[in-house]
Amino acid sequence: MATPNQRRKASVAERVYEALKEDIFEFRLIPGDKFSEGDVGTRLNASRTPVREALYRLQREGHVEVLFRSGWKVKPLDFQQMEELYELRITLEREAVHKICGLTEEPETLRALALLWNPDQPSGRASGSAVRALDESFHCELMIAAGNREMVRVHREITDRLRIVRRLDFTRDNRVEATYEEHAAILEALHQGLAHDAAERLTRHIRTSQKAVREITMERIKEAAQAHRSDSQSA
């Protein structure tokens, strides 16, 4: 899914898709904003056909919706939905942890992760948005190590949809610190084959992050909406 048609030069549809997705994630398109296929086409220098393809894809992923013959709309953030996505994510990752502990030998990946998330080496740590990406890949690697590709696929889809709020997690410095410790503890439990312990730590880790995100999200949206209004006035 990450690869456009077999590494062929990215299609227009792919480019438009990525651009729109980023616009949405960076709040350049505020939830609730309406726009037309033509607008997007002229702005991104593409015809309506690839634009439509990109939009339908974003629709299936839950980011936009189409109003019959009256334009597209960025789907408002549904907090209940975010909570439900977190629940689903926890369910999947817990299952992954149990699967991993049922394996005959520890996957190579986990040893690599253990080096990366070593809490005794605070020197080589990433910061800011880099941590967000690393955290994502940590959880993604866990799923991959469990060996069920369909679970990986669904988990990735969830990750995509949660990213819009999840990046806010690491705007608080203590969360970076905590993330390193929590990841290390989870990996240690996995290494010792303590499935239940690992699952519980993982659950707490995700719920903590979820709580932090919940607290930050609301104000950010308000800020963005205000900035957006000023833009409209000055324009």
Place this chain on the structure above:
Amino acid sequence: MATPNQRRKASVAERVYEALKEDIFEFRLIPGDKFSEGDVGTRLNASRTPVREALYRLQREGHVEVLFRSGWKVKPLDFQQMEELYELRITLEREAVHKICGLTEEPETLRALALLWNPDQPSGRASGSAVRALDESFHCELMIAAGNREMVRVHREITDRLRIVRRLDFTRDNRVEATYEEHAAILEALHQGLAHDAAERLTRHIRTSQKAVREITMERIKEAAQAHRSDSQSA
């Protein structure tokens, strides 16, 4: 997802999508078959645009794949993938069972299900393909009762993709009988709030069905492929 644009008269794209999906599920399009957008368009009396929309949707659902500028192909049945989908389905439904037992009161839906799946009334039983649909809705209702819409959504997607093999389950008469008993037992455990018991019964129920399906699928595909070859010769 089941509703085309708000019950507006079904679009051409929707019609093509349903037709193609049925063709695939009914093995009128054999896994591995290649075809072009133009073919489908003339056969179903539609232009390429809605055909493409339908195909991209089927692609995202994993039923077909596109070969760059050289046609579309019905994705070969991937048995490993089916196993993984079953695993994912079990994970979701087990979680649902635990959620249901955590509710303060038994959902109305479950009482309705208990009436439907009463094993003491073998008279009013459905048979054949009707049981397949009822079985599907049983598991779907369980997910809905648990209250997480995202889990319901993913579960429905999995159900769609497993349907192609799952309908084979009820071609054996004893499976119909067993399904009634197993469903009743699960509902009884849920009624008594025995989460662990219900989860275990549910898991066994699904695995039994999975095993039956696994046994039947291979031969059926061979049959269909043979019938297909005869068609080609006579044509």
Place this chain on the structure above:
DNA sequence: AGTTAGCAACTTGTATACATGTTGGTTGGC
């Protein structure tokens, strides 16, 4: 006969023209 270069037919990707329904401003009536 075997092999390879090239070309023609066919494929998807993209752009655009047309069909049809929605919406919001405008205008006429009260």
Place this chain on the structure above:
DNA sequence: GCCAACCAACATGTATACAAGTTGCTAACT
């Protein structure tokens, strides 16, 4: 001044024309 009917601009849905790449056959050459 207010309201309702209407209509023009604009939205998506669909059809079609054009661009660009793939494939497999053909034919010429070794």
